[in-house]
Amino acid sequence: MTMNAIQSRYRVDGMDCASCASKIDTAVRRVPGVSDVSVSVTAGTMTVHHDATIDLAAMARKVTGLGYPVSPLGQNDPSPPARAACCGPDHDHHGHGHGDHEGHDHAKPAVADTIGLHGHDHGPTDGSWWKSRKGKLTIACGAALLAAYGIGHLVPSIASVLFIAAMLVGLIPIARRAIMAAMAGTPFSIEMLMTIAAVGAVFINAGEEAAAVVFLFLVGELLEGVAAGKARASIQALTALVPKTALLEENGQTREVAADSLSIGDIILVRTGDRIPADGTIVSGEGAIDESPVTGESTPVNKGVDATVFAGTINTVSVLRIRVTAAAADNTIARVVKLVEEAQESKAPTERFIDRFSRYYTPGVVVVAALVAIVPPLLLGGIWSEWIYKGLAILLIGCPCALVISTPAAIAASLSSGARRGLLLKGGAVLENIGRVTAVALDKTGTLTVGKPNVTDIIAFDRSERDVLVYAAALETGSSHPLATAILAKAAEKKLAVPPATDARALGGKGVTATVNGAETFLGSPKSADERVPLSGEQMARITALNDDGKTVSVLLIGGVLAGAIAMRDEPRADALAGLKALTDAGIRTVMLTGDNTRTATAIGKQLGIEVRAELMPQDKQRIVGELKAEGLVVAKVGDGINDAPALAAADVGIAMGGGTDVALETADAAVLHGRVADVAAMIDLSKRTMANIRQNITIALGLKAVFLVTTIIGVTGLWPAILADTGATVLVTINALRLLRPVATS
Template sequence: MAEKCCSSNIEVKPIENSCCTSTVKSEKSSCCSENKNSGNNSISTLDGENSSGCSSSNSKKESEEETSCCSSKEQAPINTFTNSISSVENVTYRVNGMDCSSCAVTIEKGLSRLKDIIEVKVNFSSGKMQVVASNTNALIPIETEIQKLGYSANPITQNKKLKTYNIEGMDCGSCAKSIENHLNTLPSVKNVSVNFSTGKMKIEHDSSVDDIISEVSKIGYKASLLAKKHSNQSLQKPRKEFNLVIFSGVLIAFGFVGSLINIFPMLSTILYAIAIVMSGYKPAKSAFYAIKSRSLDMNVLMSAAAIGAALIGEWLEGATVVWLFAVGTYLQNKSIERTRDSIRNLMDLAPPEAWVKIGTEIIKKPVEEINVGETIVVKPGEKIPLDGVIILGETSINQAPITGESIPVDKTIDDSVYAGTINEHGSIDIKVTKLVEDTTISKIINLVEEAQEQKAPTEAFVDKFASIYTPIVFILALGIMVLPPLLGFGTWGEWFYKGLELLVVACPCALVISTPVAIVSAIGNAAKNGVLIKGGTFLEKAGTITAIAFDKTGTLTEGKPKVTEIKSVNGSEEELLSIAFTLEEYSTHPIASAIVDYANRNGIKRYNGDSFKNIVGKGVQATIQDEIYYAGNPKLFEMLPISLADIKKHVQELQTKGKSVVIIGTQNKVIGIIAVSDTIRETSASALQNLIQNGVKQTVMLTGDNEGTAKLISSEANVNRYFAELLPEDKVDAIKKLQNEGHKVAMVGDGINDAPALATADLGIAMGGAGTDTAMETADIVLMADNLEKLPHTMKLSKKALRIIKQNIWFSIFIKVVALVLIFPGYLTLWMAVLSDTGAALIVILNSIRLLKFKE
């Protein structure tokens, strides 16, 4: 384990136990002597018999005052970094998309040029990158820069100062920006990121949690620390806020009625003023802090419009503006909560407690207190609380929460089970294999949350557009208020009113919401159906795919050979299987295992055999009832003094169909033939047919098998095209060939063996993620089930999401254009402008959350 060496920021990796206890005067063995006279803290690595480092060269008394670290006899070389400050940030990232070691070099060179980055080390084999920076801010652009280089990265080391908060009350992305800007003005805050879609804030700060909550409340929002044990509790929206909205609406109604009957006109104005204060207090407070932090969010624009309306005597307009804004905001928040619930529902899947077997007793314990290796008991109908392996009992497990599979899976001793799945029938004892934070469901939740926080290209573009659009229209509104009346075109009141309308229209809320809510909804839907989409970028890519390449073995096929044909030549079929069972029982070859499994399933009894012998590359032999029997390929029997003329034609026919042939016989006769082959998955043909029906132009199979086998499998699997006799590196060339033909290509494989092809494709899809951590980490999209059943749903969902995003964007722009056009002829009123903004935002949200209910 690396230790910090005295006061310097150097990691020492000792070979033997070491500590900073002794004082050594020798220059050779010195470590970590401090230079008190010089501001230069540069460090050099000295390679000597006794590894020494960090000795200062500018002090005359260094040889007498050096402090020794690591007093053991033998030391490892010291890892040193040049820096000019006392604090160093060391963060490890998981890098996706690398397909060779040169990619690692590219990343190292690209990131080393960034300001305040001390060292970058990328390990291609493990897919990890270590970055050492002189300050935290230097790490902020890391992920963006890696994306520019064509890769993606996520930090995997915990920052103890980085905390996550739930934020309530945000109406759109500009609210998130206002919170960021305000908190960035605090000296104790190092960096902050607020995500409107997920309602979460990640912040690194030195102050207390209460201080952060207090600062957020000043801006008009509510923050609460996200704690693990409470993370599965849904947030309760305060009822008080809604009651105020209703009451202020009643006041406006009374004021309007009073103005119509013209009794005590001043009373109507007072009622409007009270309604403005009640509904407008929160946005006005938020607007104050937004202006203070130099933000132009919707609260600023709406508050300015309401105050301006009151100043020119349009009290009803002002009251209506803030009331409609409050109603729209409330409805938006209620709607957006539905998208956030998609993750909270996942969190509720695994029970918080489990029955633990301790000796003869069974005790209920919180899952956080259960360790790996302990035994838990799950009764019929209960949810499984932790990942593990069945050690007693057998049952059927409903794995739909993890894999999306609708049919329960039979499980027995030594089978793996996952937290959050449902035990349908028998009581089972499970040996825990993962802690609560490491379970498959926990990883799914973390990956989905990270995916929802990443901005898709469309979302990034819209945000940039909005950041330019809003200030331009704001300045234009101020110009319209002042310039026309100064130049003699109309009255001050007339143009001031038009300027207020333009302020409201300047709010791009619907446009900003158009993309992230759709993406969050789609990713949440996919997660419920057993598909992990790693971010909006990959969701958008999936919607543009025109060709999908599939690895054959284990993807289109089961990956496990099965007996497909039995032909008896001399004797009965049962006798043939009994002899084959006896011969193959002790072999570990996959073909032998297939024959043994078939015999066991069909209740075949084996004979007593001895003198078992493996014939390398050809088969096996054993003595049964004093006679030597053989099981092997045709090459083995060609060596024996018997004729294969009677079966040769049949053997060739089976081989042409891509089947492996096992001949059973003695030195004198052939007893029979058993054909074994890898079979197509039941779901493969229908899944590929659905893909073609939903707009995928090419389905392609990549295999190392011969032409004949490839042709047969491709016809069974409904594949348009195949590439046969491929080495692993040839699969990359096949992907590039498809890309050169103009296709956007997705590659489906197991996430490990097909890594180069997955990285080369426009979209990498891994299958069987429920049992493979590597697949969950490396691919862009992960099918949790070990079949292709959910792939068509994923492609349809992504296409639907793209359509909805486009609908939202064009609708938002259309509403803005119409509102802008109607301002100058005088057809647009202030309350209509507010309704067009909040109404459009609400319609966009409702349109987006349709993706939560989207089904196959």
């Protein structure tokens, strides 16, 4: 691809499997001026890199002629229009495409609108199946076949002509696409195999079977489309979570606005029972948030002021005022959709192998069918019509649909299922690779821990615990320091009245002092406090014990008397212990990599039961990941900050935590959107289940073909079972893949 290549993105309707993408890829690469092309079946998109000499209209007509209507995706067209029933191959739906060619990579269609359905009619199957072009063609072919049977029974002399006519009703559209595909460089398409088999059957006086086979072919394709439609419905449900409108609060007044018009910093009102229209933080109000539509958690989560809420979740108890923290294009759901779409552009190694295999497989089937039809009559004295019939049946058995869809169907379903649970994987290769992980290295702060300190202990020496917290909160009022924030949050949690502080002064590196309730008050480090009022041996022992637990201790003096102390620590996430146990139970080694001091890291590591490597610089984390890989381990690195980026890139799989920086999310191969450690284990389990599903699909596809190949050669089965073997296998493979969409319990 040249440096000055222009990039154009198109929405492509009707793609159903890898063979469809291959036909489009082959045709577009032959267009003068094209340097590279990428076709995504599941996303329903095509990205073309070309120079200024290309005739985009001619290219679009070529793709449309194959039976795949295309339309350009402009930079300001993030959500393509819904499929219209009229958009068939005969309609010039491509547009001329001479507009915005650069920057199209930023304009991605909504996943709900672009998950391709499997069906070689290449028309839409949205809505009722009988209203689609595919459904109408199938009904027309079936009606013609019934008419041929009925009239042929009454007038036997014209029965053969009637069956040929019924066959042509369904075969003509199929043959037209076969010819277009051959002209575009794909002679061995499924449509071509079907056309040869049907026409050949007519020549050996099997017109009745030919008509039935064409009808069964269309029925099978229709069933595949309906089955695959469940995957589309799953993603559509995800994109439909965010409400279209929001209640915007301005100047004390509330008005309804479009949700996608909200800006960062806007204050919105969310009533009881309403879905939250944007990511944000709660400004006022408290209540239970039902996050099950986004996270899969069955129990509502209690949230109050300053808590983070996600777009698409449900406010169940009381009215909330929320400050918007992300624009519509960047909210939780939008990020899920974007990453799923990007993931669908990336093929897994297994999928790439199946693609390569199918390129040789289909011509091989044609050669085998020809040998079966010709060799026995020519060399062994067989009956020509009998062996030609068997050869035609083998052509139908060899249709590659079930094989080529076996992998992408499972991967698309798995990516969709993961996305609904906040498990985002950037492509099939990542999905396949993560199941082989044998070691997981995790950052501490923000990954294994909450990422901010919390008050863990309040020690009363001369005053009550309540007084210690009240006076400390008075000193810290107005400060944004993390430790101050922790103290103020604890006071707010206990609903304590905090008195005002006067003459407040910060003592650099030592603490803070002010007058509270008429008394000079100091809060600072134990060393600084000891300089003012000597601490007893017992008091120092208690503080040392807290320090050994990885806690930071601030000592409070009131009126020159040692009043008490407050201990704080960045505590482990609620699910960290269970999440790490799930990993170790799966035989995966876990290790904490942190830049924090050894004492604090060891205390957290002991609490969680994880191997600890502390006081590390970013390059140290990267080096340790390399050492683990050198031991023969397949390493996943989990982190959320800029200092994790080198290690994320060095690992076999980099996983960013949901609250992480943009750098971490960009560097990582996957993301745990909701920041749960247990989701790392869930992601690995999803990968293993997906690979097992793919193996099952390949076994179904090739196994059925092998059985029917043998039974056809020995004369047990014929054309009807042959086409049922192909379409039936495809339906079975698709339904099996869709099992991955079923919800899985999360811890």
